[in-house]
Amino acid sequence: MPRRVWIAALSLWPGLPQVWSGQEVMGLILAGLFAATLNAAIVTHLIWTEAVSPALTTFVTALAAGTWVAGLAYTLWWVLRCHPERYRAEIEQLYREATEHYLRGRWNDARRRFEQILTMDETDADTLMHLGTLFLRTEQPDQARRAFRQCLELEGGTKWRWEIDQALARLGNG
Structure with a gap:
């Protein structure tokens, strides 16, 4: 349902x-x-x-x-x-764009798109995980920790537990 x-x-x-x-x-x-x-x-x-x-x-x-x-x-x-479901098509488009920008090394463009997604659906664990990874890549450890912890608090974030634990351990907060 x-x-x-x-x-x-x-x-x-x-x-x-x-x-x-x-x-x-x-x-x-x-x-x-x-x-x-x-x-x-x-x-x-x-x-x-x-x-x-x-x-x-x-x-x-x-x-x-x-x-x-x-x-x-x-x-x-x-x-x-x-409701976030109303924006699902727009969220998917932004997600594709953010991933493309991330893979091309356009960190700010990727971050902006990930943050746009979170304004439409703050419960998107995948986006928080990718945002945390982007913050790791751009050497912003405090923001990465915050994004990873928010991801773990969400229902969909449990699937990322191992990856987040590894990232937090590398950051010195396991």
Whole structure:
């Protein structure tokens, strides 16, 4: 099942798709806001039925529903307009260009393209690995370490573990 479909399915609980796709802070804000409004609606409807006015109960319920709709709308907007899959063809083109520049020794052109890819998809472990290798090649050890460590933190970075461990050992940080 494509990642976009999973994210859309997770939209039933606001914030969950954001957490799952790497936007933890936004996801926790949405989830916390929705949970608070939903809890308030449940409490006013089922527990404090006589202590709270019907107008406040209706308002809290509408607020919970509005929070859910807003979370759903934001997630669907993000999936359709901002998700990295939307830029896949452009990312692949940039990746080919970056690799070509790297092989020809045009380090700055390759670096710029790798960084463009990361602005579109910050979870691209292959690009981070190549960027770290480029920083090694251009004798920028601190930036290489940072790129390699970011790569290892990503789900797709585990396939590069051996290569990154070797590079970090050469840099003196194994």
